Amino acid sequence: MAQIPTLYVTQGSGNSFKPMQVAAQLGLQCEVNYLNVLAGESRTPEFLSINPLGQLPYMVLDGGVGVGESNAIAWYLAEGSELMPATPLTRAQSIRWMNYEQTMLEANISPVRFFTYIVPEMQKDHEAMIPVWRERGNQGLAVLDNYLGRNDFVTDHGYSVADIAVFGYTHLADEGGFDLSQFKHVSAWIARVQEQPGYLPIDQLLTGQSQNLAA
Ligand SMILES: N[C@@H](CCC(=O)N[C@@H](CS)C(=O)NCC(=O)O)C(=O)O
Structure with missing residues (x-):
């Protein structure tokens, strides 16, 4: 890769996990900057001038192009x-x-996990939506489970960046109270992803220490 990307990430996030897992598995050189979302660091004027949406992860390339x-x-x-x-x-x-990951999996698993596991003190403000997110998340997992009963990975390529994307929040669903043992093919695929050379668990990838990932 000609350019050395700067990645802005946060700890414990299935979304920040994805680019970090790709970078780790490919041995890419990246500058990694951590922002603490819970401390408001994704909404400072300084970060909003970099990413006006204030969301993480975010990537900045040489010349300042952001993605x-x-x-x-x-x-x-x-x-x-x-x-x-x-x-x-x-x-x-x-x-x-x-796309399915963003609309059916992350969109439902992430908020349940966030409000019941990461910041449980906020759960009471979301009592009405939690069963809705849980039901939709289970529907999303059931469709994925059915597909993975017939396919080892999400594309016919074999293990790919698409598996890493779908894996991001799927493998954290149990922290949101989803019962992954109900989804046997998803569970077997999670194990297959974890067996890939260079795979690193989320806590080892997202350490909270800003760093230069050496190539
Ligand atoms: N669709 C976006 C979602 C990003 C997102 O919601 N990130 C969360 C952390 S997982 C975040 O930055 N929250 C803090 C904020 O919005 O200030 C993606 O896949 O990158």
Whole structure:
């Protein structure tokens, strides 16, 4: 990779996990900056001048070009590597599952996990939505489970950046009270992803220490 990206990430986040896992597995050189979302560091004037949405992860390339959205950043970092699906079918399958992750998995698993596990003191403010997110998340996991009963990975490429994207919040669902043992094919796929060479668990990837990941 010609440019050395700067990644802004936060700890414990399935979204920040994705580009960091790609970078770690490919041995990419990146500058990594941590922001503490719970301390408001993603909403400071300084960070909002970098990413007006204030969301993490965020990537800045040489020359100041910024890229938001965890799946887009992971995709950029995986370009040209063995993690990048290369055929029209496998690239279409990637977009399908990366969109599905954002709309059916992350969109439901992340808020339940956030308000029941990360900041449980805020749970009472979201009592009405938690069962809704939980039901939709279980529906999302059931469709993924059915697919993974017939496929080892989410695309026909084999293990890819699309698996890392879908894995981001799926493997953290139990922390939001989702019963992953109900989803046997998802559970077997989680184990397959964790067995990939260079895989690092989230706590080892997102250490909270800003650092230069050496190539
Ligand atoms: N769709 C976005 C979602 C990003 C997102 O919601 N990030 C959360 C952390 S997981 C965040 O930055 N929250 C802090 C904030 O919005 O200030 C992605 O996939 O990158």
